[in-house]
Amino acid sequence: MIQREGYRVIQALVFAFLLSIGGAFGATHTVLKSETFYSIAKKYGVSLSSLMAANDVKDPRLLQIGQKLIIPTSSSVESARTQPQKKSLRIVIDPGHGGKDRGAVWGGVKESDLNLKVALKVEKDLKARGYTVIMTRRSDVFVSLEQRAKLANRYSNSIVVSIHFNASTYTSVRGAETYYAGTKGKYLAQSIQKEMVKNLKVRDRGIIHRKFSILRQTAYTAVLAECGFISNSYERSRCVTSSYQSAAARAIVAGIERYDRTY
Numbered sequence: 458m459i460q461r462e463g464y465r466v467i468q469a470l471v472f473a474f475l476l477s478i479g480g481a482f483g484a485t486h487t488v489l490k491s492e493t494f495y496s497i498a499k500k501y502g503v504s505l506s507s508l509m510a511a512n513d514v515k516d517p518r519l520l521q522i523g524q525k526l527i528i529p530t531s532s533s534v535e536s537a538r539t540q541p542q543k544k545s546l547r548i549v550i551d552p553g554h555g556g557k558d559r560g561a562v563w564g565g566v567k568e569s570d571l572n573l574k575v576a577l578k579v580e581k582d583l584k585a586r587g588y589t590v591i592m593t594r595r596s597d598v599f600v601s602l603e604q605r606a607k608l609a610n611r612y613s614n615s616i617v618v619s620i621h622f623n624a625s626t627y628t629s630v631r632g633a634e635t636y637y638a639g640t641k642g643k644y645l646a647q648s649i650q651k652e653m654v655k656n657l658k659v660r661d662r663g664i665i666h667r668k669f670s671i672l673r674q675t676a677y678t679a680v681l682a683e684c685g686f687i688s689n690s691y692e693r694s695r696c697v698t699s700s701y702q703s704a705a706a707r708a709i710v711a712g713i714e715r716y717d718r719t720y
């Protein structure tokens with residue numbers, strides 16, 4: 458495209474001005490004769506889809522000479538692609554037991570280890586989705602229930618999800634169950650329980666209202682997920698696998714996300 462020099466200077470000045478006020482939206486472009494969405498996208502080094510999205514255009518053929526288009530900056534396009542939107546709900550993830558308190562121990566498997574493995578996967582997944590995650594422990598250390606509740610209560614607009622594995626002297630018992638306190642806790646427990654049954658393909662032992670210490674002492678919505686019975690040899694053989702732990706983590710995250718969309 459041939460342009461007179463003066464026009465080009467003015468265009469450059471307008472471009473610079475728009476860049477300075479444009480912020481995250483970047484610059485604007487006035488459509489010239491013979492230009493297409495594709496050629497404009499190419500000119501500014503942005504993708505056709507991001508250019509169309511920035512201008513709320515569904516059909517790229519509907520382009521008019523003189524029309525002003527918002528040019529998304531490549532950095533804002535990039536950050537939108539790599540950085541998830543920051544979520545306001547904060548999640549306290551509480552891997553049960555730890556250190557001297559091993560929780561249930563069956564067949565050489567410590568509950569405290571499994572709890573931590575699932576919890577770290579949940580933490581990673583939630584952070585990738587833009588949530589602020591607070592962990593009550595991130596290694597094999599003892600943390601008292603009072604300390605856990607105290608930590609959780611320091612964060613407003615937060616929910617607490619305790620992660621455990623179950624055990625019973627009746628070794629035939631198996632399946633997943635979720636405990637809760639409060640009305641919102643009930644919904645969160647339902648969401649997590651539903652996802653666990655679907656993802657882990659385990660027996661649905663339902664949700665149970667019970668005032669566990671961590672559920673009683675936290676000021677906010679709190680639930681306690683029991684991801685499977687390590688006292689049952691079949692279920693234990695599944696619980697120790699990384700794939701089972703990942704599926705449990707995915708279920709907990711999916712349950713939290715559904716809760717967040719509702720409340």
Ligand SMILES: [Zn+2]
Nearest residue numbers: 553560621622
């Ligand atoms: Zn436990």
